[in-house]
Amino acid sequence: MTFTRRETLAIGGATLAVATLPGKLMASTSDLIAGVTGGAAASADGIELTAPEIAENGNTVPVAVSAPGAVAITMLAGGNPTPGVAKFTFGPGSAEQSASTRIRLAGTQDVIAIAEMADGSFAAVHKTVKVTIGGCGG
Amino acid sequence: MKLNSITAIVAGLVVASTSAFAGEDSVLSIDGQEFITQAAAPAHMENVDTIYSGWVFRTDETQALEMDDFDNPSFVFVEQAEELFETVDGSAGKACVSCHESPEVFAGLRAKMPRVNDAGELETLPELINGCRTERMGAEAWKWSGGQMSGMLALVGLQSRGDIVDVAIDGAAAPFFEKGKELYYTRVGQLDMSCANCHEDNYGNMIRADHLSQGQINGFPTYRLKNTKLNTIHGRFKGCMKNIRATPFKEGGEEFKALELYVASRANGLMVETPSVRN
Amino acid sequence: MAKGVKPRVKVPKSASAGEAITIKTLISHKMESGRRKDGDGNTIPRSIINRFTCAFNGTSILDVTLEPAISTNPYFQFEAVVPEAGEFHFTWYDDDGSVYETKKAVKVA
Numbered sequence: 001m002t003f004t005r006r007e008t009l010a011i012g013g014a015t016l017a018v019a020t021l022p023g024k025l026m027a028s029t030s031d032l033i034a035g036v037t038g039g040a041a042a043s044a045d046g047i048e049l050t051a052p053e054i055a056e057n058g059n060t061v062p063v064a065v066s067a068p069g070a071v072a073i074t075m076l077a078g079g080n081p082t083p084g085v086a087k088f089t090f091g092p093g094s095a096e097q098s099a100s101t102r103i104r105l106a107g108t109q110d111v112i113a114i115a116e117m118a119d120g121s122f123a124a125v126h127k128t129v130k131v132t133i134g135g136c137g138g
Numbered sequence: 139m140k141l142n143s144i145t146a147i148v149a150g151l152v153v154a155s156t157s158a159f160a161g162e163d164s165v166l167s168i169d170g171q172e173f174i175t176q177a178a179a180p181a182h183m184e185n186v187d188t189i190y191s192g193w194v195f196r197t198d199e200t201q202a203l204e205m206d207d208f209d210n211p212s213f214v215f216v217e218q219a220e221e222l223f224e225t226v227d228g229s230a231g232k233a234c235v236s237c238h239e240s241p242e243v244f245a246g247l248r249a250k251m252p253r254v255n256d257a258g259e260l261e262t263l264p265e266l267i268n269g270c271r272t273e274r275m276g277a278e279a280w281k282w283s284g285g286q287m288s289g290m291l292a293l294v295g296l297q298s299r300g301d302i303v304d305v306a307i308d309g310a311a312a313p314f315f316e317k318g319k320e321l322y323y324t325r326v327g328q329l330d331m332s333c334a335n336c337h338e339d340n341y342g343n344m345i346r347a348d349h350l351s352q353g354q355i356n357g358f359p360t361y362r363l364k365n366t367k368l369n370t371i372h373g374r375f376k377g378c379m380k381n382i383r384a385t386p387f388k389e390g391g392e393e394f395k396a397l398e399l400y401v402a403s404r405a406n407g408l409m410v411e412t413p414s415v416r417n
Numbered sequence: 418m419a420k421g422v423k424p425r426v427k428v429p430k431s432a433s434a435g436e437a438i439t440i441k442t443l444i445s446h447k448m449e450s451g452r453r454k455d456g457d458g459n460t461i462p463r464s465i466i467n468r469f470t471c472a473f474n475g476t477s478i479l480d481v482t483l484e485p486a487i488s489t490n491p492y493f494q495f496e497a498v499v500p501e502a503g504e505f506h507f508t509w510y511d512d513d514g515s516v517y518e519t520k521k522a523v524k525v526a
Binding site: 060064077082088093094095101102104 | 428438450473476485486494495497514
């Protein structure tokens with residue numbers, strides 16, 4: 001397989017873009033997580049976040065969170081005008097500490113979920129969702 | 139062993155990548171009923187071999203929304219229409235239910251619409267509904283693409299869900315079909331595009347980050363994630379025309395009615411999916 | 418009360434004692450974010466459902482705080498335990514002070 005000079009440049013550019021992007025997002029993501037945990041460390045285990053890799057429309061993005069034993073799960077979207085999305089507080093009648101909903105994402109960004117466990121510890125997870133620009137959108 | 143599984147994965151990837159678009163192999167099943175989402179094109183279509191429901195062009199997440207009537211947000215509006223069906227309106231003191239026992243009596247109707255009536259006029263579902271309202275109920279006509287009309291269209295159309303689209307194009311319908319076909323292939327607007335440029339020449343291709351569909355209307359009215367409401371057929375035609383920088387025809391006008399007949403007939407062989415979910 | 422607001426819930430009609438069941442809820446609501454502008458350039462004021470709760474025979478199952486990032490027609494799916502026969506009570510709180518409620522009885526087989 002051979003590439004023309006132009007193709008090689010394009011690939012290089014794309015790689016560079018991919019390499020620089022996460023660093024910038026990671027910073028604000030960790031700040032947002034720290035904002036919820038009050039600076040306490042959050043485990044990467046014990047929480048799951050399901051979100052599409054690519055959302056067809058940022059208006060309605062299906063997401064699901066699950067954190068067995070959690071008291072509450074806070075969901076944030078760092079790339080929105082305001083990062084708050086929802087806070088799920090689980091009562092004694094909840095069977096498993098999980099919930100699904102549909103959210104708005106202003107653009108490609110990290111969706112973050114932070115669980116507060118019964119013992120006061122935290123678990124956090126984040127996932128990048130690419131939000132596509134509609135073709136016509138008419 | 140390990141090599142075999144890798145080979146299988148690679149083979150799977152190759153198979154997947156030969157599909158024209160993401161959901162071509164997905165199966166649409168609602169409440170246990172399987173839907174025909176691809177079929178041989180009707181004989182009158184000269185340039186297309188296979189017709190596809192717009193559902194197959196959507197991502198897994200969007201597809202899933204149509205596979206369960208609770209997850210499908212259209213049903214909020216269907217339920218509102220069920221209430222409207224029983225609500226008295228107008229000077230005659232009647233509701234839909236005064237003449238039509240239940241919405242189920244409209245089973246099969248959506249699959250045949252639009253159609254030519256005995257007077258030789260092309261009639262669409264919104265016109266039938268507004269005809270009832272103004273002539274029998276003494277009520278005001280609903281706005282073509284308003285919430286009440288689109289909800290009622292969804293409720294009436296739902297009664298034919300799963301029926302094979304079978305729109306008549308011969309006999310009295312022939313002149314309307316020809317007019318609609320001409321409109322379909324006529325380039326208009328600043329971008330100088332016809333319906334066919336996108337929905338016949340380029341379906342399955344990307345238009346920016348979107349998959350272009352064949353522009354089938356067998357699932358209308360459709361709940362769009364974009365505007366989170368039910369969208370009517372003529373409302374969608376209007377949107378397309380704006381996108382190509384053309385002056386849209388009037389909703390309910392002769393042009394869109396003829397175009398609706400022609401476009402509807404391009405889905406002859408697919409199933410009614412009303413109310414569908416699209417992006 | 419905002420116009421056209423209608424709750425929908427999906428709960429099994431019966432369950433066995435102690436069984437975990439899936440509940441789905443949806444309410445028709447425009448969830449106006451407060452960030453859009455009208456044709457004259459004036460900001461359309463925020464008007465959203467800001468809280469949703471579900472309880473069974475008075476025991477809390479889920480209490481959700483909603484922000485404007487929740488989509489139009491808010492949808493939730495979650496799991497609840499049915500310890501005995503009784504009633505689910507769903508409540509949505511609107512920014513304008515309206516409260517929308519619906520109840521669903523469950524039999525224990």
